[in-house]
Amino acid sequence: PAKIDNFLKWNSKGPSDGELTFVSGSPGRTDRQETIDELADRRDREVPNWLRMFNRREVMLTAWGQRSFENARRCRDDLFGDQNNRKRYDGYVAALFDPEIWSAIEAREKKLRDAISRDPKLRSTTEPAGAQRLGRASPRGYARREP
Structure with a gap:
């Protein structure tokens, strides 16, 4: 078998908050933001x-x-x-x-909103365009079509 000295080690605990994370693959896009x-x-x-x-x-x-x-x-x-x-x-x-996934997404957004409301420096980076974005969905550039 090959002996490989440099590789990404598996962490069964997962990443900790704020830890730099590399993900293999090419998703093309992400919806995390x-x-x-x-x-x-x-x-x-x-x-x-x-x-x-x-x-x-x-x-x-x-x-x-x-x-x-x-x-x-x-x-x-x-x-x-x-x-x-x-x-x-x-x-x-x-x-x-999935209710569990949706709850996690809601908790993540609430954490972000709370951090923004507590920190004037963060708040200043979200106004006015960011605040509008947090308040409602952006238009997708297509007319709604019924089936």
Whole structure:
């Protein structure tokens, strides 16, 4: 076996508050800085729209791919991508409906709001644009479409 001197050691306790953390992978984006209002908007409006789109595409591509071997070959990558995205968003919305996860998100935001209200220096960095952002979800740049 290889003897590797430099590696990231596993910490079964997890990171402590404020500890520098490295995460492998490439998520493309993260929602850790979004407010409760923004996450609720994403959970209630944006993600269901994405799920409907991926479901429709999956059904369409599956039906088209079943018509011939060539169609199946041509749609394989798109179908795989749509199935992956549907599973990803299914998990995402399930997590946002999980009461334990939602409570942790609310507690994190309350901790931030409390820190801002106690510290004038922090408060000055959130006004006026930051205060508006904390107060309501930002528009997503799309019209709400009903199914």
